[in-house]
Amino acid sequence: MSEISFTDVAFRYQESGDFYVLQNLNVRFQSARITVLTGASGCGKSTLLYLAAGIYPENAGVLSSGSVKIDGDDPSELPPNLRCRRVGMMFQNPALQFCMDTVRNELAFCLENVSIPREEMGSIIDGALRFCCIEHLKDRKLLTLSGGEKQKVMLACLAALSPTWILLDEPFANLDDRSARDIAAKLGQLHRERGTGILAVDHRLENWLGVADEIKGMDKMGNLIAEGLTLSVHEGKDSRDSDALKRCSTAAPGSSYPFLRHKKTPQESLPEPLLRLKNITVSYTGTPVLRGLNADFSQGKSYALLGESGSGKSTLFDVLRGLAPFDGELFYRGSAVRKRELGRPGPIGFVTQNPQDQFVSDTVYDEILTSLKSKAKTNAINQKASKLITSVQKAEENQVESILRGIGLWGHRRVSPYMLSQGQQRRLGVAAILACGCEILFCDEPTYAQDWNNTIAIMAALENEMKDRGTTLIFSTHDRKLAADFADEIFELKEGTLLEHDQSIR
Amino acid sequence: MKNDQWKLRDILMMSILGVLFAAVYLAVFSGGMVLSALLTPTGLSTFSFELIYGVWFMASAVAAYIIRKPGVALITEVLAAGVELLMGNAGGLVVILTGFIQGLGCELGFAAFRYKKFNLLSMTLGGILAASFIFVYELYYLQNYLLAPGLLFAKLMVRFLSAALFTGLISKLACDGLARTGVLKNYGIDLSRQEVLIEREEE
Amino acid sequence: MNTINPSVKALGLLMPTFFLAAMQKPFLNLTVFVLSLILLAVSRINYKIFIAAMIPVILTALGTFYTGYRFQAGNGMPVSELSFHLADSGVWNGLILASRVLAFAGLGLLLALTTDRVRLVQSLNQQLKLPPVFAYGLLAAWGILPVMMREYRQTRAAFRARGLRVLPVSPALLKPMLVKAVRWAEALSVAMESKGFDGNAPRTVYRPVPVRIRDFIFLFAVALGCAGILFLP
Ligand SMILES: Nc1ncnc2c1ncn2[C@@H]1O[C@H](COP(=O)(O)OP(=O)(O)OP(=O)(O)O)[C@@H](O)[C@H]1O
Ligand SMILES: Nc1ncnc2c1ncn2[C@@H]1O[C@H](COP(=O)(O)OP(=O)(O)OP(=O)(O)O)[C@@H](O)[C@H]1O
Ligand SMILES: [Mg+2]
Numbered sequence: 058m059s060e061i062s063f064t065d066v067a068f069r070y071q072e073s074g075d076f077y078v079l080q081n082l083n084v085r086f087q088s089a090r091i092t093v094l095t096g097a098s099g100c101g102k103s104t105l106l107y108l109a110a111g112i113y114p115e116n117a118g119v120l121s122s123g124s125v126k127i128d129g130d131d132p133s134e135l136p137p138n139l140r141c142r143r144v145g146m147m148f149q150n151p152a153l154q155f156c157m158d159t160v161r162n163e164l165a166f167c168l169e170n171v172s173i174p175r176e177e178m179g180s181i182i183d184g185a186l187r188f189c190c191i192e193h194l195k196d197r198k199l200l201t202l203s204g205g206e207k208q209k210v211m212l213a214c215l216a217a218l219s220p221t222w223i224l225l226d227e228p229f230a231n232l233d234d235r236s237a238r239d240i241a242a243k244l245g246q247l248h249r250e251r252g253t254g255i256l257a258v259d260h261r262l263e264n265w266l267g268v269a270d271e272i273k274g275m276d277k278m279g280n281l282i283a284e285g286l287t288l289s290v291h292e293g294k295d296s297r298d299s300d301a302l303k304r305c306s307t308a309a310p311g312s313s314y315p316f317l318r319h320k321k322t323p324q325e326s327l328p329e330p331l332l333r334l335k336n337i338t339v340s341y342t343g344t345p346v347l348r349g350l351n352a353d354f355s356q357g358k359s360y361a362l363l364g365e366s367g368s369g370k371s372t373l374f375d376v377l378r379g380l381a382p383f384d385g386e387l388f389y390r391g392s393a394v395r396k397r398e399l400g401r402p403g404p405i406g407f408v409t410q411n412p413q414d415q416f417v418s419d420t421v422y423d424e425i426l427t428s429l430k431s432k433a434k435t436n437a438i439n440q441k442a443s444k445l446i447t448s449v450q451k452a453e454e455n456q457v458e459s460i461l462r463g464i465g466l467w468g469h470r471r472v473s474p475y476m477l478s479q480g481q482q483r484r485l486g487v488a489a490i491l492a493c494g495c496e497i498l499f500c501d502e503p504t505y506a507q508d509w510n511n512t513i514a515i516m517a518a519l520e521n522e523m524k525d526r527g528t529t530l531i532f533s534t535h536d537r538k539l540a541a542d543f544a545d546e547i548f549e550l551k552e553g554t555l556l557e558h559d560q561s562i563r
Numbered sequence: 564m565k566n567d568q569w570k571l572r573d574i575l576m577m578s579i580l581g582v583l584f585a586a587v588y589l590a591v592f593s594g595g596m597v598l599s600a601l602l603t604p605t606g607l608s609t610f611s612f613e614l615i616y617g618v619w620f621m622a623s624a625v626a627a628y629i630i631r632k633p634g635v636a637l638i639t640e641v642l643a644a645g646v647e648l649l650m651g652n653a654g655g656l657v658v659i660l661t662g663f664i665q666g667l668g669c670e671l672g673f674a675a676f677r678y679k680k681f682n683l684l685s686m687t688l689g690g691i692l693a694a695s696f697i698f699v700y701e702l703y704y705l706q707n708y709l710l711a712p713g714l715l716f717a718k719l720m721v722r723f724l725s726a727a728l729f730t731g732l733i734s735k736l737a738c739d740g741l742a743r744t745g746v747l748k749n750y751g752i753d754l755s756r757q758e759v760l761i762e763r764e765e766e
Numbered sequence: 767m768n769t770i771n772p773s774v775k776a777l778g779l780l781m782p783t784f785f786l787a788a789m790q791k792p793f794l795n796l797t798v799f800v801l802s803l804i805l806l807a808v809s810r811i812n813y814k815i816f817i818a819a820m821i822p823v824i825l826t827a828l829g830t831f832y833t834g835y836r837f838q839a840g841n842g843m844p845v846s847e848l849s850f851h852l853a854d855s856g857v858w859n860g861l862i863l864a865s866r867v868l869a870f871a872g873l874g875l876l877l878a879l880t881t882d883r884v885r886l887v888q889s890l891n892q893q894l895k896l897p898p899v900f901a902y903g904l905l906a907a908w909g910i911l912p913v914m915m916r917e918y919r920q921t922r923a924a925f926r927a928r929g930l931r932v933l934p935v936s937p938a939l940l941k942p943m944l945v946k947a948v949r950w951a952e953a954l955s956v957a958m959e960s961k962g963f964d965g966n967a968p969r970t971v972y973r974p975v976p977v978r979i980r981d982f983i984f985l986f987a988v989a990l991g992c993a994g995i996l997f998l999p
């Protein structure tokens with residue numbers, strides 16, 4: 058039995074100033090119980106995890122009082138090669154955690170670090186791969202693996218090092234539900250077979266059903282406000298626990314999204330589709346990703362795009378942004394779109410999977426202003442009245458203020474977009490694209506790694522846009538519940554083509 | 564700096580900048596190739612690469628700006644050369660040597676100010692020194708002394724210009740932009756702290 | 767060539783490189799280039815990469831030739847008896863410069879295309895005592911190159927989508943890339959350390975890179991070749 062304990066911890070990122078991320082924090086995690094930690098975005102969950110892993114305060118921030126201990130030892134004082142036997146970590150971004158080229162070399166790298174004798178390495182590597190059911194990947198290059206496969210390799214690394222604790226920071230944010238459940242189940246198995254302590258930070262609890270023993274929750278200020286919650290499969294059965302979760306900005310599994318949408322039935326749609334994709338084919342280095350994909354999108358409707366990770370959702374969006382070379386045809390309002398016009402400012406707007414991919418300005422304020430200007434420019438060209446631009450300037454400045462107040466970022470207007478938290482960046486990204494005034498919006502996982510309240514706020518903003526301006530929305534997501542509650546039509550990307558979901562899944 | 568010891572993070576930062584600028588260089592290189600093809604009939608094709616020469620010292624200047632420790636500029640350039648070698652660079656094994664020579668030039672630019680100044684002046688100086696060092700080296704190594712002195716001089720001037728533009732001006736502007744975003748806080752460089760205030764918002 | 771110890775190979779190929787640098791024999795340069803091509807042909811290499819790498823080499827060589835041809839130094843150069851059939855010494859001049867580019871490229875590609883990069887770095891670490899932080903730092907950075915390419919295209923697309931025109935190396939475009947570079951360095955170092963990597967701690971070796979008899983033979987053969995050059999007319 059092992060224990061991670063936080064005693065009177067106060068932690069802040071700036072050396073001066075009084076913005077403490079964690080203050081007076083007292084909490085214990087027992088290796089006997091698989092624990093999931095949840096809470097609003099920006100409340101300090103990752104910070105807590107990094108402290109437990111001994112990564113902070115070595116790499117960032119100041120621990121101004123209190124102590125973090127694993128069975129009496131301070132993890133940040135252990136040298137890395139001893140520390141990794143106590144705590145292993147799995148990160149959110151699967152692409153940024155490897156240093157070698159192939160799966161086998163990566164595992165060997167881990168074992169070399171802790172001076173395992175050479176003769177033993179082969180069998181440990183095979184055992185770890187077998188445990189994760191990825192023996193077939195042994196000599197694959199890491200680059201060619203999908204996100205889910207990368208996370209499994211990471212798990213294999215942890216299984217090989219066999220630490221007392223495994224800490225996970227939103228490990229499933231980039232994965233589809235099936236890979237997520239596979240990995241969660243493997244973690245449960247590690248826990249049972251070797252007694253490994255598991256502590257995970259996650260917003261979506263579905264994937265932990267039947268695995269997690271306990272949920273702990275934090276409030277916006279970084280205080281621990283809920284402990285000992287359990288997950289129940291049936292919605293509303295244990296209302297005490299789901300209320301407590303709501304206060305941590307997390308929903309119990311299976312909760313419905315509170316959208317008061319009037320869903321459009323197919324009959325209501327216009328006869329002429331706004332955007333038509335015909336026979337879109339994309340292949341990367343010989344392997345086809347999209348094969349002859351056809352789709353019609355009608356004005357004013359919302360479409361959800363489901364699909365396993367690696368099925369080509371982002372690739373489809375890249376086609377429309379002019380980023381992926383493709384074969385096939387596109388029609389907008391019935392007329393063909395030339396390939397080199399893709400990606401220019403125009404009627405189609407994109408929210409990228411990673412919000413940082415779309416920032417172009419130094420400040421939050423300018424980010425919105427750029428969008429408004431781009432919109433004014435396109436309008437002016439259309440109306441052949443460029444003189445108007447200057448007089449519009451003043452009106453735009455007022456508009457920026459109302460937009461930023463709307464997403465609660467007016468106070469942050471002078472900071473760089475990169476300084477915002479994950480959730481704030483996502484809201485800014487959506488708002489900036491909405492300000493462009495596009496007729497079709499493509500949102501690549503708009504609610505990815507968001508807490509419950511942010512998810513609702515983002516979807517509500519999109520909903521408003523559709524209601525006010527008749528915008529068409531196409532969004533990809535791994536959250537089937539969100540798709541069912543929000544979309545008029547659901548498509549699933551499978552084997553390179555779009556399948557329309559039948560209505561019964563709702 | 565209070566801590567001159569290099570951390571793993573610093574070395575990764577240097578290598579990543581090496582990879583990044585190797586990629587930028589390759590992209591610009593193909594642009595230079597087109598230009599060079601256009602200029603070939605006039606015999607001025609060598610100038611097209613002189614024009615972009617400064618891109619290659621950017622990795623050094625940027626790394627030194629971010630990490631601010633002695634030796635960073637030199638090692639970054641050598642690491643960048645190592646990356647180029649791994650990529651299958653046409654120049655062959657000597658890139659490591661040229662990397663060392665260029666890095667040394669950049670390093671001296673910062674050393675001249677005792678690693679106290681990381682500004683336009685030191686960055687440009689580093690670039691110019693790197694450009695001259697590598698020029699002297701190429702004089703012998705590529706037997707450039709076979710070329711007419713007038714042409715050599717013109718080449719050198721274009722290279723200086725390129726160094727001042729890329730290694731000096733563009734690197735400096737990009738780095739300042741970087742510092743303003745606040746991500747360099749861990750490196751003790753935080754221009755944003757005095758300027759930017761986050762206001763509490765009433766709900 | 768594929769089985770020779772990478773460090774030995776690097777040293778072995780470095781030797782003729784410096785030798786050639788000290789001479790001006792275009793035919794020798796060309797011979798070395800052809801020799802490299804022959805060695806490449808008998809080794810296991812990726813021909814696609816080979817062709818992609820040869821295009822800039824040939825273009826550079828052509829460019830260099832023209833420059834040397836047009837702008838020779840006034841006092842000329844010693845015309846050896848080998849050049850009797852090349853009446854115009856401008857051609858000769860250009861040939862010296864261009865053949866050298868080819869020879870160096872040939873030797874460089876011989877190393878780059880027949881060597882596994884992980885093995886090369888491991889060998890540098892094991893045989894030439896390159897510190898592990900540099901060895902593994904370099905590998906990790908190299909590994910995220912595809913991520914980098916993708917992010918670069920994304921960033922450019924973002925600017926384009928908002929109607930902003932930017933040059934490939936403009937500061938506006940570089941800044942987001944640098945922000946990401948800082949983040950990548952942090953993420954990778956944290957990931958590597960949490961897998962127990964410590965630059966100063968002792969480590970074991972999973973697959974040692976061997977130094978065998980044939981490596982010495984290779985080194986000896988190259989040295990012999992270089993010595994032979996000295997006695998050439
Ligand atoms: N390196 C850093 N420097 C300065 N401030 C930071 C840094 N990392 C996080 N913060 C701030 O600390 C607070 C807590 O961040 P943390 O990443 O722990 O949140 P989180 O609970 O994991 O949120 P999310 O669910 O969005 O990942 C946030 O307000 C964030 O802006
Ligand atoms: N630039 C590229 N070069 C080579 N292969 C690529 C490239 N981009 C994507 N792929 C491959 O294409 C497939 C589809 O990737 P894509 O990113 O579109 O998936 P996705 O459905 O968006 O997944 P996720 O849910 O993880 O975001 C993957 O197998 C991926 O490895
Ligand atoms: Mg987090």
Ligand SMILES: [Mg+2]
Binds near residue numbers: 370371372410501
């Ligand atoms: Mg995607």
